[in-house]
Amino acid sequence: MTSEVSKSASSQTKVKLWMDIFIFISFLVVMEPHLSDLPVHEWLGLALTFVMMVHLLLSWDWIVQITRRFFKTVGGQNRLNYILNWVFLLDGVVIMMSGIMISRVAIPALGLDLVLGPGWYKLHDLSTNVALLLLGLHTALHWSWIVSTINRYVFAPALSLIKR
Amino acid sequence: MKTLTRGLIILAVFVLLAGVVTVSVNVVAGVAVSMGLIDSPEERAAEEAAREAASASEAPEPVEREAPEDFNLFAYVVQWIRSTGKNVFVVAIPVLAIVVPKSLMARLRKRS
Numbered sequence: 001m002t003s004e005v006s007k008s009a010s011s012q013t014k015v016k017l018w019m020d021i022f023i024f025i026s027f028l029v030v031m032e033p034h035l036s037d038l039p040v041h042e043w044l045g046l047a048l049t050f051v052m053m054v055h056l057l058l059s060w061d062w063i064v065q066i067t068r069r070f071f072k073t074v075g076g077q078n079r080l081n082y083i084l085n086w087v088f089l090l091d092g093v094v095i096m097m098s099g100i101m102i103s104r105v106a107i108p109a110l111g112l113d114l115v116l117g118p119g120w121y122k123l124h125d126l127s128t129n130v131a132l133l134l135l136g137l138h139t140a141l142h143w144s145w146i147v148s149t150i151n152r153y154v155f156a157p158a159l160s161l162i163k164r
Numbered sequence: 165m166k167t168l169t170r171g172l173i174i175l176a177v178f179v180l181l182a183g184v185v186t187v188s189v190n191v192v193a194g195v196a197v198s199m200g201l202i203d204s205p206e207e208r209a210a211e212e213a214a215r216e217a218a219s220a221s222e223a224p225e226p227v228e229r230e231a232p233e234d235f236n237l238f239a240y241v242v243q244w245i246r247s248t249g250k251n252v253f254v255v256a257i258p259v260l261a262i263v264v265p266k267s268l269m270a271r272l273r274k275r276s
Contacts, residue, residue, distance in 0.1 A: 028248050031248070035240075035247060049178075053174050053175065053178065057167065057170055090181060097189075098189075119192070136255040136256065136257060139259050140259040140263055143262075143263045
């Protein structure tokens, strides 16, 4: 039973790692719409919204745990991490909404015609630049997890393959 | 079932935040328009239409278009690396600013 639980936790960690790598690479592609072309930028950006939801789903236990204990016994780093994640989520929603509002390919292709209010372009630019900084902070706060997980699931299996 | 419920909760949070963001932006834009700080979408559309009509009436005679430049894969890759490198650099700054002092402190603590 215990081994089954640890097996499932390990496979979840693996999924999370590959998903995070995918999110990071996609984010870099989405950040350059003039190079990746507008349709790729918009569709990949929309797809990232759903991938982010899965990312949150995989971190569900941590989110619930910290939310319950936030005003009681949460360490400084966890508290900072939790607040930063909420800011990141809000920024992500701003990027998504402003992206939908200024969309010229994906949203019209879905048959929606949105009335564009002023300010959405600037907001999209600003929130994306803030997201870069927040991504850096998010990565820094999860650095030990990233290093240990990459060592465990990427480098260690690769080394054992070479040693054979 | 548990996963579906959790997914729906996350979706609800997304939708709620999206609603808050949209309403806030529209309220701020409405206030700015009423104070005359920015043009309303209708005014901007009318201005744009007038500008387009003016430019159409003054349109120069069509010039033969130059053939598009050949696609240069090397230049494209270099451009990708440059602009993506810039973004990676911006991400790396906070990572280095937090991780390096932290690991240095941990090493110093270990030594002492």
